Amino acid sequence: MRPQVARAQKLASAPSRCLRPTTAPKRAFAHTARARQHQQVPHYEPPSPKDSKGNDARLSRFSKILGVSIGVAAAFGYSVYKHKKANGGAGGAASVGEDGFVKYRIAGREEVSSTCAIFTLRPIAGGKGVDLAAAEGGERAIRSVLFKQPQLQIARAYTLLPPEPGQAADELRFLIRKERGGEVSGYLHRLEAGAEVEVRGPNAEYVLPERVGKVVFLAGGTGIAPALQAAKAVAGEADVHVLWANRRREDCEGGKSDTVSAGASWSEMFAGWWSPFSTPGKEGKATDAAMVARPKGEIVRRLEVLKREGAGRVAVDYFVDDEDAFIRPIDATTLVRASFSPEAKPEGKNIMFVSGPDGFIKLWAGPKDWQNGKEVQGPLGGVLSKLDLRDWEVVKL
Numbered sequence: 001m002r003p004q005v006a007r008a009q010k011l012a013s014a015p016s017r018c019l020r021p022t023t024a025p026k027r028a029f030a031h032t033a034r035a036r037q038h039q040q041v042p043h044y045e046p047p048s049p050k051d052s053k054g055n056d057a058r059l060s061r062f063s064k065i066l067g068v069s070i071g072v073a074a075a076f077g078y079s080v081y082k083h084k085k086a087n088g089g090a091g092g093a094a095s096v097g098e099d100g101f102v103k104y105r106i107a108g109r110e111e112v113s114s115t116c117a118i119f120t121l122r123p124i125a126g127g128k129g130v131d132l133a134a135a136e137g138g139e140r141a142i143r144s145v146l147f148k149q150p151q152l153q154i155a156r157a158y159t160l161l162p163p164e165p166g167q168a169a170d171e172l173r174f175l176i177r178k179e180r181g182g183e184v185s186g187y188l189h190r191l192e193a194g195a196e197v198e199v200r201g202p203n204a205e206y207v208l209p210e211r212v213g214k215v216v217f218l219a220g221g222t223g224i225a226p227a228l229q230a231a232k233a234v235a236g237e238a239d240v241h242v243l244w245a246n247r248r249r250e251d252c253e254g255g256k257s258d259t260v261s262a263g264a265s266w267s268e269m270f271a272g273w274w275s276p277f278s279t280p281g282k283e284g285k286a287t288d289a290a291m292v293a294r295p296k297g298e299i300v301r302r303l304e305v306l307k308r309e310g311a312g313r314v315a316v317d318y319f320v321d322d323e324d325a326f327i328r329p330i331d332a333t334t335l336v337r338a339s340f341s342p343e344a345k346p347e348g349k350n351i352m353f354v355s356g357p358d359g360f361i362k363l364w365a366g367p368k369d370w371q372n373g374k375e376v377q378g379p380l381g382g383v384l385s386k387l388d389l390r391d392w393e394v395v396k397l
């Protein structure tokens with residue numbers, strides 16, 4: 001999911017067509033008005049002609065225009081009334097723009113690391129939020145929404161974090177990384193609590209099938225957000241194994257791996273995998289004990305809640321480049337074939353998700369494709385295409 005320029009341009013170009021501001025006509029109008037002011041042409045009113053019935057033609061034309069104007073105003077008033085009603089009253093009408101973007105307020109911002117924060121959004125007072133149930137697949141869908149950058153009129157997708165216990169139904173939460181030089185992520189990180197933002201959606205990135213056997217998530221950075229959604233959706237009904245790679249420990253503070261020791265690098269566990277985040281040659285791996293002693297980061301805490309909800313069927317392993325524990329040479333087939341819970345449904349679908357920055361996805365599963373202005377999965381490439389994944393479906397998010 002990480003922004004590469006090609007992706008950024010494509011994402012920007014699609015929505016920008018419908019979001020382009022209407023500055024040009026205003027400028028044209030200003031020009032004409034100014035020109036008129038400087039015109040010193042005397043104004044001449046001809047005598048008013050009569051129609052065939054002897055009426056003042058200008059008057060009858062005026063009454064026709066008046067009638068049409070009243071009709072148009074009434075129709076407009078009715079459509080505004082209908083729009084307001086559909087959006088839950090006066091506040092609702094103001095919350096949804098013509099381009100379908102809905103106004104929210106940043107109700108909270110929780111720093112997860114020096115580059116990542118969890119944003120909590122609430123619809124503006126009296127307004128209605130986006131209809132989450134409208135996404136195809138409902139609760140089984142991995143959902144994202146578009147955030148608008150109003151000055152540049154561009155939009156970017158961000159994945160919803162699954163709701164926490166006690167979270168209001170119309171509240172939305174996101175894990176957003178501030179990309180260096182990133183237009184939309186930079187804009188969002190500059191906003192203060194209480195500021196207005198506009199979002200549109202939801203979009204279903206993937207709908208989990210009814211019967212899921214096992215799920216393996218290769219998540220890089222903020223690619224953990226769809227993993228959280230998927231793990232929540234199938235908690236207790238399928239085996240879920242999340243492999244989460246980060247550049248720095250600060251993004252997954254306090255996270256202790258379930259199956260990979262912090263002291264062991266990936267290379268000791270597997271052969272054939274490599275992380276695009278890798279910074280080879282760095283020394284100084286933290287020990288498991290030291291890891292547990294550290295306070296837990298917010299995403300780590302949420303993963304642990306999911307592990308409890310998953311009743312022993314959710315496992316998480318953490319990989320930090322700076323600790324030389326990056327994903328590199330491994331035997332992926334071991335992970336794919338191994339079953340860590342006896343309840344795994346043999347008849348259920350086995351899915352391997354690869355989610356994260358574009359480079360991460362490309363490396364593991366090959367790049368996504370663009371067809372008719374839409375991003376599609378594209379053929380399986382990268383490391384996974386060389387492995388025997390048997391009947392596993394690979395999904396790029």
Ligand SMILES: Cc1cc2nc3c(=O)[nH]c(=O)nc-3n(C[C@H](O)[C@H](O)[C@H](O)COP(=O)(O)OP(=O)(O)OC[C@H]3O[C@@H](n4cnc5c(N)ncnc54)[C@H](O)[C@@H]3O)c2cc1C
Nearest residue numbers: 001003008156157158159176177180181182183184185222
């Ligand atoms: C379905 C989906 C879900 C996503 N979910 C999340 C999520 O939950 N959380 C999250 O943080 N992200 C998520 N993303 C990524 C997100 O949509 C954005 O791509 C990301 O935030 C970067 O957008 P930006 O506008 O900030 O950066 P952009 O302005 O697009 O820039 C991206 C990068 O390219 C560089 N760049 C830009 N222009 C140039 C140039 N001319 N030359 C060289 N370099 C350049 C910038 O410096 C920056 O590092 C998701 C993406 C998708 C497709």
